Amino acid sequence: MSAAADIIGYTPARPGMVTRFFRSSFVAVTVIVLAIIVIWYIAATFLNSPWQYEVFARAGEKPGVIEFVEATWSQERPVLPSPHQVGEELYKTIFETAPTSKRSLIYHGWITLSSTLLGFVMGTALGILLATAIVHVASLDKSLMPWIVASQTIPILAIAPMVIVVLASVGLTGLLPKAIISTYLSFFPVAVGMVKGLRSPDPINLDLMRTFNASRPQTFWKLRWPSSVPYLFVSMRVAVAASLVGAIVGELPTGAVAGLGARLLTGSYYGQTVQIWSALVLASVLAAVLVTLVGIAQRIVMRLMGVRA
């Protein structure tokens, strides 16, 4: 406490426990999650009620409001499954099914994850390679960059089946074709981010390297590369999420053998909306985990580089 405060006998009010509790991020997160669940239940009731009317009408029953609402939340093939149905399905397919079984979501999730990670690694490497080339060869900036941008304007859903078919015709099936589609989506943010990152050093720092008579590789490794690290991680966050999308899209045209994409496809064939939604939920959890992991890696690397936290 400062001397002035002693004299005046006044201390600035510290927020009370209740105030601090409601300001904490824990509360904010909880409120948002609860709001989503409530909206989800309401939406499920309305979207599933037309079918439910028919069911009761055919049976000649006149249900009460509570009975009717409960019925909309427990249909076998609802338009929108309720949260607890998705939760039950997730629990059943994750914890009560052996991970080796084709009914296990762990099994399908792992297949999607492995092609996501392979595609992410290849995409990041390709993006860094392209950015390095563009930064060092002036003519590539004008000749290569438009193609890189154009590549992303083609709908991935249109190109994915062709990639799968072409690669299958040369005997490549399984993980790699899907990973290549992930690569196709994930190299772009890395390439664009790294072009910016590798060009981020101040002119004064480049002049400094020149006064030391540093070679181009020395300037790259000792200046451009470390300067670009923050840009790399930002673009890797986008890239890892894009990789997951690529992997799922890559699974759709393969005739739906395995993976989260396959679960979505078989789910839609047989009207198994609960299965579709549980695969969607798992995919989004997976994306969140991957993005968080990249963020943690960034913090560790930045700390090792001595950057003020």
Next chain:
Amino acid sequence: MTNETTTRPSSILAPDTPPEKDTVIKVDKLSLTFQTNDGPVHALEDINLEVERGEFVSLIGPSGCGKTTLLRVIADLERQTGGSITVNGVTPREAREKRAYGYVFQAAALYPWRTIARNVALPLEIMGLARAERTRRVADNLALVNLQGFERKYPWQLSGGMQQRASIARALAVEPDLLLMDEPFGALDEIVRDHLNEQLLQLWAKTNKTVVFVTHSIPEAVFLSTRIVVMSPRPGRIHDIITSNLPKQRSLDIRETPEFLKIAHRVREGLRAGHSYED
């Protein structure tokens, strides 16, 4: 480019004792014109200057007089469009490739991901020196700028003045005979600046290096230099060259002496005259 080493115009400083004369920088009728969208800009015109070994030469003038550009030509960071220049008897490019000079920028330009010791070691790594030699030179040069004990600190943990001292240590680590400094203390407050000026003079006396120093501060130029080159803008020309008769050993008190004030007055007159036919 032609290297005129046989004929040299008389310098104002050196008496007629050619064997002892040891010219480090020789600038002859040098000009530099930048082509811009608004037409050519004459950054430098008809610059003639010789810097002898062990001199401390300041380039002073208002913004746009080309003092930094001249320093950058010496360092081969810019190329002249006319006239000739040699550094240690060779072209600036060859001198740069031999790492003949150390360059101190206006900003410290330390790499934030390197500790102070590793920042000083940066040019030594580029030169491919062995680890033991690098360690020795880092320790020696950090001691020279009074930064012992800060080896493992990161740049953001140091004050602006300490950062600039670290950047001077980095320039010295190359062990060049020539030190080129571009307003190195321009961004610092006056108290730190005075202190660093004193330290720089001691350093210069100790190492006996040749220094070319760009500044726009009259007291700084007069306090540090053996010769002061007053420049005027548009086009950048040399207006006056003043040889200082102050003793080599100086303390900050010298700034109160009549000799100091006389030189400062002449510099100020030169700057004013250089400006008057401009506006």
